[in-house]
Amino acid sequence: MTSTILTLFSSAWLATAPAAQTPRVTAADLVRPGTASFTVYAGTSAPMQDFRTVANGGTSAGISGNYHMTRRIDLSADLAYARNDGVNNGVNETIAGQGQFTADESWTASWLGGHASWRMLRSGLPYARLGVGVYHLKYRLDALNPTPTSLKGGDAEQSRLGANLGAGASIRLTPGTRLGLEAVYHRVFVTGISAAYTTVGVTMTFAGGR
Secondary structure (H helix, E strand, C coil): CHHHHHHHHHHHHHHHCCCCCCCCCCCCCCCCCCCEEEEEEEEEEEEEEHHHHCEEEEEEEEEEEEEECCCCEEEEEEEEEEEEEECCCCCEEEECCCEEEEEEEEEEEEEEEEEEEEECCCCCCCEEEEEEEEEEEEEEEEEEEEEECCCCCEEEEEEEEEEEEEEEEEEEEECCEEEEEEEEEEEECCCCCCEEEEEEEEEEEEECCC
């Protein structure tokens, strides 16, 4: 008898309990297909894999122009820049016949390319992105306060194809702007080494059609 009552009570509770709700977006959050927007980005740059042996953490920035193909899919053109100090930056060194100097060492990566992104139609509009482009890598070594003579190590640079993969999300601030957070892994196809870095930062999108 007791088990029958418990069974009936459980069934009644399940029938009246509210169903779990998946966060949904409002009409104001959605993009209108066929419209455009642009995004500015600023954040950090962290070397990965072999790149970690020659560079420290740094900064990154970029801008993207976005075309909203559908409510879920965007195509974007990107211009971005990352700068990392070399591991010897600020180190005091002495070279015979040249004297003592403080190393001014840096690595930079300028990226011109594009990416496609796919968003989920839920709160925060989380999205995944995949891109390709040309990465221009530059290594710079100079001297700070050299004595007794000036010493310059010079520059080395090259351009290579690369790819990137990332994810992000954003919230609506006003009818025309969204504030977001994005993380992207970049891999540059350089022979003989694994040249990769990760950027993490804040995005601000100024939207036409949101």
